[in-house]
Amino acid sequence: MARVRLDLPAQFPFRTELQVRVVDINYGNHLGNHALLGMVHEARVRYLAAHGQSELDCCGAALIMADAVVVYRSEAFLGETLVFEVATTDLGRHGCDFVYRVSARDDGREVARAKTGIVFFDYAARRVRPVPDAFPALFAVCA
Template sequence: MDGYPFVLPYQVRISDINYGGHVANSAVLDFFQEARIAFLRQLGGFTELAIGDGCGLILPEAQLFYRAEMFHGDLLEIGVRLRESQRSAVVLEYRIERQGTLTAEGSTVLVAFDYGARKPRRLPAAFVERIRCLQAAAEEGSPFP
């Protein structure tokens, strides 16, 4: 998937289907989360609850654009890439394709969050370093580090 250094294969399950017989919008957000979890793990063994220095990530904003129907059994590819990183947040973009055809796309804002103190905080240095490596590799057209 061009421009997306990380791609997760996914097969649509029956639980992803709504009353209209196609993938529900809410399921697409679940697809984004599945890909994000795998992306974070590949990025450096991170999880949504542990990105270093005692903090995790919290998702205050998500955008979803449903471009084409998806059906039970469809084999999808879910691409993840970094759009930007800020002092305490990262923005990830997602693209879902079925056999090269765009079916959905969107983005999420992820804020560093100290779950113990219940407040946002700065992104940990090790996480920022891995994100910077990813940005540099993407700009050079290199594969996911």
């Protein structure tokens, strides 16, 4: 079976920590995929907030998620603190990718890599819009 490969940028300008809660655990007694995507969302919201932005107003436009990729590297368990590193890459005309490296704080093992493709969106007009001019410099988009 072909595996998905997700290359990471050399630098991540933002990091935050989240603890694995009991509601994040699945029947395998480890972090569930549904919970990891929720945690990635939280990390993205914190990254935006650190720059004075939000998903509904990021440099004057809203964000909408177009796709997501997750590559698991190891399990994570109840009570563990995970470090989420976040970067923006692959800037296009209407959006970019937010890329995440997730590691266990205590032993540094890589838990997952993720990418969420976002596009800028005008909810009033219900259509995609161009990347705001201020976005690339504010978020130091990697090539």
